[in-house]
Amino acid sequence: MANLLLQVPAFLRRLNRLEKVFLILCLLELIYRATHRLSGIILPLRALLDFSLTILAVVLGFTYLRRLIRRLLWRLRNRLIITYVFIGVVPIVLVLAMLGIALYILMGQVATYMVTTELQRRNDLVRDCAYGLAWNVADHRRRGNTQASANEFLKVLRGRHPHLQAVVQGDGRTFSVPADAVVKDIPPWSKPGFAGLLSAGLAYAMAAHIQASDSVAAVQVFAYEPADSDLLARLLPGLASIQFLQLENAPGGGRRLARQREENDPNWEINFTEPVQFATLPPARAWWDIVVSWGTPIPLWKWENEGGTPLSALVVVRSRPSLIINQLFSTSEEWASALKLALVGIGVLFLSVEIVSLISGVGLTRTITRSIADLYEATRKIKVGDFSHRIPIRTNDQLSELAGSFNSMTENIQKLIVESKEKERLESELEIAREVQSQLFPKEVPRLKTLELDGVCNPARTVSGDYYDFVSIESCWTALAIGDIAGKGISAALLMASIQSSLRAQLTYRNGPRSNRPAENAPISTSSLVTLLNQQLYENTSPEKFASFYCGVYDDRSGRLFYTNAGHLPPILIRQGKASRLAISGMVLGVLPNNHYDQDCVELQPGDLLVAFTDGITEPENEYGEEFGEKRLTELLLRNARRPLKELVAVVTGAVSEWSNSPEQQDDMTLLLARRV
Incomplete structure (x- = not known):
């Protein structure tokens, strides 16, 4: 119980506003009913409460029905089943229903047709009997025994028509045959040649009015046979049950069933027989053998009708499909x-x-x-x-x-x-x-008295195969290096790291003592340094691995630059508005063993600009496949030679990127710049 009470707040939080209002109204309804039952007091606004509760119940019912339908239709299987029902089952049901209705109407029409045909045949027999009786009376009139002969002739006719009766009029007198017949006179509206269904109250008869004339006088006979249950049962025995319903004009127009006869009603003077009741049908042969009830209107003359205008009677026929089908195929x-x-x-x-x-x-x-x-x-x-x-x-x-x-x-x-x-x-x-x-790249640029240095390496990928470096050897000597490893990515970066470590190791540990060399000579030979790097690269890498390399040693006192270029792109020297290229000392590193490299020297003058670069600067192509090229780079350097080195780096790299106009950099771009001050 405690757990149930704890769940009530959670249940109330899940309800929406409409559900909460409905719950409150239900509680009020319970209070109203309890108050009324205990005290008999009817509280005010009870009708409004009932009305509101009913409306909310209908709205919530539709809401929950929609939720249920959505939940049922969430599964594809249910959707397909409903689709098949609408596409296949519903049309079949409608066709079967239409077929059943059509068959019902057809069976009813066939049954009523057979009944009306049999009624017409029976009426024709009554008319023939009237003809026979009229000529019999005319033949015996000379003998003076017309009534007796008529009774005798009627007895013969009653062999086939047990309830046949007639009214004979001739020679100025009228008599009934037999004498105790209900009808004593011919209806005033009836004329010779009349034949049809006659009603007196709710009783009916098949009647015919015949006139037979000879050379002396005319004889009229009004013959009728009560259409009682016995007669109707003999019309279609074992096939249908028949009943008559009278129709009359309704006050507002149209037709309606005639009023029932009341007891001791003086308006009904003649009663042929008791009202016709439905006969019992044979039992059904199967589930489909239902009772078919159908009707059709036929002309009806009422006995008390003074104008002689026919009304209508509804012939109601009750039968079964099995009986009608057997009758149709009985031939x-x-x-x-x-x-x-x-x-x-x-x-x-x-x-x-x-x-x-x-x-x-x-x-x-x-x-x-x-x-x-x-x-x-x-x-x-x-x-x-x-x-x-x-x-x-x-x-x-x-x-x-x-x-x-x-x-x-x-x-x-x-x-x-x-x-x-x-x-x-x-x-x-x-x-x-x-x-x-x-x-591995220089963390800071050495500060020299006569030379400004700067450099940059923009890798095409995360790591670069290009390399540049500044290494201070002694107080007045500084090594400059730039290289380009074949390939890009991890392998080139690893090879670059190997070259950098070898270079720095040799620059650190192979400096000769100052006492053993002249002061104007470089502390280390670039040619021997590059030769040793070539041998190490050749011995420790695969044959397809090589590197272009430029290494120089600068004397801050004299401005001389000793350098060795191992297959690298010749650096550009800008001097007094003109450009020249430094010499190449030998082939790239790592291709041939024991290869010797020369050392060259150039003296930098104040204002000279030395630019070393890799092929990532000169080889990028534009959308037409044209390279940026060394010529375009030289012209760019000549135009911007006096700019600060950092600005010059930005100008060169920006021009190359704008030239290629590619979202992805094609190759590593590395620059090393030195300006004599």
Whole structure:
């Protein structure tokens, strides 16, 4: 109980405003009912409360119904079932209903047609009896025994028409045959030649008015036979049950059933017989053998009708389809049996087709829903990160192709995830390598009295295969180096690190003592340094690995630059508005062993600008495939030679990037600049 009470606040929080209002109204309704039952007091606004509660109940009912429908239709299987119901079942039900209604109307029309035909035949028999009686009376009139002869003749006719009666008029007198007949006179509105259905109250008779004339006088006979239950039962024995309903003009127009006769009603003077009741039909042969009730109007003359204008009576016929069908096919038993067998065969065929269609539809539906369920389950697996899940392929159709595409997609995603993780790992390692490599580049530029230095390396990837360096050897000597390793990426960066470490080691440990060399000579020979680097690179790398390398040693006192160029692009020297190129001392490093490199020397004058660069500056191409080129670089340097070195670096790299106009840098761009001051 305590747990239940604790759940009440959570339940109330889940209700929306409309539901809360409905709950409050329900509580008020309970209070009103309890108050009324205990004290008998009817509280005010009870009607308004009931009305509001009813309206809210209807609104909430529609709301919950919509929710239920949405929930039921959420599954594809339910949607397909409802679709099949609307597409297949509903039209079939409508067609069957229309067919049933049509067959019902047809059976009713056939039954009423047979009844009206039989009534007409029976009326013709009454008219023939009237003819016979009239001529019999005319023949016996000379003998003076007309009434006796009429009674005798009627007895003969009653052999086939047990309830036949007549009124005879001739020679100025009128008598009934038989004498105790109900009708004593011919209706005043009846004329010779009349034949039809006659009513007196709710009793009916088949009547005919005949006149027979000879040379002496005319004889009129009004013959009638009561249309009682016995007569109607003999019209279509075992086939239909018949009843008459009178129609009369309604006060507002149209027709309606005539009023029922009241007891001791003086308006009904004649009663042929008791009102006709429905006869009992044979029992049904099957579930489809229902009672068919149908009616059709026929002319009706009322006994008390003074104008002689016919009214209408509704002949109501009750029968069964089996009785009507047997009557229709009663002419040929063999043909009827064959037709029934054919109908049964067609029915069995249609039923078989329907069963096969149903089984096929269920199978197709199951295939579709199972495929969709597999896809839904697979998406849920993918949602939680299980990319190893695969959809089973059971058929060879479009849904199976979809499942196969989904499997291929998940497999590719799984591979991409693995590759992404590997890429993240490599990027992490590259980032570490970039940080390590950034430590290899000069952290600060040496401050010299006669030379300004600056440099930059913009890698095309995370790490670079280009290299530049400034190394202070002694107080007045500084080494300058720039190199370009073949290739890009990790391998080039590792080779660059190897060259940098070798260079710095040799510059640090191979300085000769100052006492053993002249002061004007460089503390280390660039030619021997480059020769040693070439030998190390050749011995420790694969044959396809090589590097171009430029190394110089600058004397801050004299302004002389001793250098060796191992296959690197010749640096550009800008002097007094003109450009020249430094010489190349030998081929690239790492190609041939024991290769000797020369050392050259150039004396820098005040205002001279020395620019060393890699091919990432001169080889980038524009959209037409044209390279930036050394000529364009030289012209750019000549125009901007007097700019500060940092601005000059920005101008050169910006011009190259603008020339290539590519979102991705094509190659490592490295510059080393030195200006004599």
